[in-house]
Amino acid sequence: MNYEGLSKSDVLRLLKEYLKEDFTYDSGRILGSMCTSPHAFARRIFIKAIDKNLGDAGLFPGAMKLEQEAISMIGSLLSKPDTSGYIVSGGTEANLMAMWVARNLAEKDRPEVIVPESAHFSFDKAANLLGLKLVKIGLNENYQVRTKAVERAINKNTVAIVGIAGSTELGVVDPISELSEIALNNGIYLHVDASFGGFVLPFMKDLGYNVPDFDFSLKGVCSITIDPHKMGLAPIPAGGILFRDKEYIKSVSIKVPYLSGGEQTQGTILGTRSGASAIAVWALLKYMGRKGYQRVVKRCMDLTNVIVKRVKRSKKIYLITNPTMNIVGLSSYSLDPKQLADRLRKRGWAISATRTHIRLVIMPHVKRKHIIEFLSDLEELA
Ligand SMILES: *Cc1c(COP(=O)(O)O)cnc(C)c1O
Numbered sequence: 001m002n003y004e005g006l007s008k009s010d011v012l013r014l015l016k017e018y019l020k021e022d023f024t025y026d027s028g029r030i031l032g033s034m035c036t037s038p039h040a041f042a043r044r045i046f047i048k049a050i051d052k053n054l055g056d057a058g059l060f061p062g063a064m065k066l067e068q069e070a071i072s073m074i075g076s077l078l079s080k081p082d083t084s085g086y087i088v089s090g091g092t093e094a095n096l097m098a099m100w101v102a103r104n105l106a107e108k109d110r111p112e113v114i115v116p117e118s119a120h121f122s123f124d125k126a127a128n129l130l131g132l133k134l135v136k137i138g139l140n141e142n143y144q145v146r147t148k149a150v151e152r153a154i155n156k157n158t159v160a161i162v163g164i165a166g167s168t169e170l171g172v173v174d175p176i177s178e179l180s181e182i183a184l185n186n187g188i189y190l191h192v193d194a195s196f197g198g199f200v201l202p203f204m205k206d207l208g209y210n211v212p213d214f215d216f217s218l219k220g221v222c223s224i225t226i227d228p229h230k231m232g233l234a235p236i237p238a239g240g241i242l243f244r245d246k247e248y249i250k251s252v253s254i255k256v257p258y259l260s261g262g263e264q265t266q267g268t269i270l271g272t273r274s275g276a277s278a279i280a281v282w283a284l285l286k287y288m289g290r291k292g293y294q295r296v297v298k299r300c301m302d303l304t305n306v307i308v309k310r311v312k313r314s315k316k317i318y319l320i321t322n323p324t325m326n327i328v329g330l331s332s333y334s335l336d337p338k339q340l341a342d343r344l345r346k347r348g349w350a351i352s353a354t355r356t357h358i359r360l361v362i363m364p365h366v367k368r369k370h371i372i373e374f375l376s377d378l379e380e381l382a
Helices: 008-019 039-047 061-077 089-105 122-130 146-155 176-186 203-204 274-314 335-345 367-379
Strands: 084-088 112-116 133-137 156-162 189-195 223-227 240-244 255-256 264-266 317-319 327-332 357-359
Touching: 008 112, 008 317, 039 223, 039 367, 061 084, 061 122, 061 240, 084 274, 084 367, 089 122, 089 189, 089 240, 112 255, 122 133, 122 367, 133 146, 156 176, 176 189, 203 274, 264 317, 274 317, 274 327, 274 367, 335 357, 335 367
Parallel strands: 112 133, 112 156, 156 189, 189 223
Antiparallel strands: 084 240, 223 240, 255 264, 317 327, 327 357
8 A cells, every 4th residue: 555645636547547448338348247337317316325324224214214115116016015125235145135034034953945056156155154055956948947846855954945037147037936836835935036037027017028927926925136236227236135024034133232323123234334225226216117117128128139030040049048038048059158258258249158158138238239240240250
């Protein structure tokens, strides 16, 4: 660390130097990220609210109320406005919260959680932190969890079942209604990871797409992860964890005596936490309305359909599965996914590759011209 402070202009110059290496959303080159450029209005609100600390609710009752209203608005998207939860740092923390609650509610000696093989790696982290055994279940030909196998995997140690509404790799929705039945029949906690899909599926349904039930309308669903900082257009960090019953949160709550706002209970993992995130989410939901998000999702789906049509005509590339939402899995007949992704990266495209495919996430910063250019590079390089 330097002893004398630098001038602001020197600091800014240095920052510019470092940050010019980064990809930018407006270049249209980021095709493999679930995040996007946050909405301009939400940025403004975020900066205004930068000093709000939801870790000391007594000092910031207004911010607290906005967080609860944001949760309620998100709950209404998920068929339950009277839900409880928090705006957290992201899907990882939300999934960790859900697993923490499920483990504590069940009070088993050797807790096990049943997850699809397609589950996000945040469940591996949660299992490691919470001392859970993860039981991974294989997928069917549509890349959804095999529900019969889920049922067979239940034993006396099972504390939760996880279903995914929009898998990270392919955007696939598991048969959540079947998982809900299984969970109810066995008295087991069901968590739905709609980190990505939560801000897509309800609007697709509005637009007339055939969307399976995945939310609190299914009686077995106990909690849902839904990320405003993905398709919700909110600034990072903004995740959401919603619980069917506010009593669940008591299983992880502790009393905090010394805060300046007076004695409180806290049910979050973090202590000091960003009020700006929650307030920006509130403002954005109010400003966009359901209709605003419908427009965003429609644009992303229309572009996704451009890709699908083009790939179906190609002799060099094919779809892994017909996309459920704005995530497309592609592969080449001649190259393995890593090779293909490398070639595309050399042309400046930020693309992620899995063992089986390259993945495109058609986020709001992606424009038609970017897709046309990408498809032409893809056809040439594959
Ligand atoms: C993105 C994602 C996560 C993790 O969310 P972060 O905000 O990156 O922590 C978890 N589950 C699914 C299905 C995701 O797509």
